Amino acid sequence: MSRIGKEEILKACTQGIKNSYEEYLEWSSDEWLWNAPEYLLTVNIAKELWKIEKDAKFITLEDNVRATLKNADATIKGGISDQARANGRSDIVFWWGKGTPRGIIEVKNAVYSKKHIDEDLKRLYTVLENESDIEFGLTAFYVDRHLESGDAKSRVEERINENLINAIKEEAEEKGFRVKEHYQEIATTKNDKDAAFGVAIMIYK
Template sequence: MTTSSIANKIANEIISAIEGAHHEYVKWSGGYWLWRAPEYFTTVRIADKLIKLKEISYIELEHGVRDALEIAGANGPGRRPKLLRVNGRFDILLYGEKNDAGDYLPMTAVEVKVRPWDHQKSDEDVCRLIELIKLRNRNSIQFSVFAFHVSYDNGRRDKAGTRIKNFFKRIEGKTEETLTNSKYKNISKKIISGDIHVESTSAWCAGTMILQTGC
């Protein structure tokens, strides 16, 4: 299976996990949507879904970025870009199959946002994942994924479903703008969206964005 195929498979499984988490929390809480739950609830549901994939050997949550880069073989001369935030943590770190030396190495990192309305924080996560892929030629990370659950009420001008579509357009446009920088010229993005679920005057949707070289 190609790297792109694995990335697509993982992205779609993440969407399924987020949708399942939404329905589960609605049932648990007597009607509250997923954005009311701690973000970690969604992260764990995603991990539980992904560990069942044959392409995933094991998973770590809240793994330190600096340590993850070391394990992936991304140590090198010079300072790390600020956008990597090496003192922080990846929400999910996925390990692939053994390499030729018999070692399990990180295959991808996933950042999760259940309340992505804070554009600055969402943009920071996307930029971190882009910087991670920029190191692709000297580490085991093959791609990265930004995963999110977004929901809106009807607004003054636009209905909730339209506001969700506008969110997708906004995050896609912002990422395209970032990738125009020459240092990211070999990185491309792919957005995969789940169905938009409209309920009365509100709507919600799960989505992912894959960041990868050579797509």
């Protein structure tokens, strides 16, 4: 089997968010995803990752960070940083077929600015700073906006690019990491007063 590429992982994450939006819209009689619990996104992202029919993989949910680092054969100097929240849990761990963690995925619902995911980003940076089998950290989230002016789609895209992707790229590159991203339009109302997107940003060595 061929190796699962980073782009495929990113696209699976945004598709999982889109699936969550569509499910919750149907279940709730037209409530948008920002009203839903975050674990709905987590489960649907995991399902989409599992559908990738390439290299062997494992997917686990809510794994302990300390245990994940141990399983990744992490070389940690001076102990695990507080920013890694070692006793906390990662939303999704994406494993190599050989049985060690390849990536950590943190999921958020209703993100409107970088500050909403700053704690997750700190954890991802801290984990990646250690020598281990972990190749990437990824933040995946849903964002929407209502605007009476009727230009919601373009304004949401602008916010995604300027306030989120570019800001994270700048921060990650300063720390010596690279970034890949993918975002997907989920919904835009006919009057363009409401728009929603799924976003996935991968930080890697």
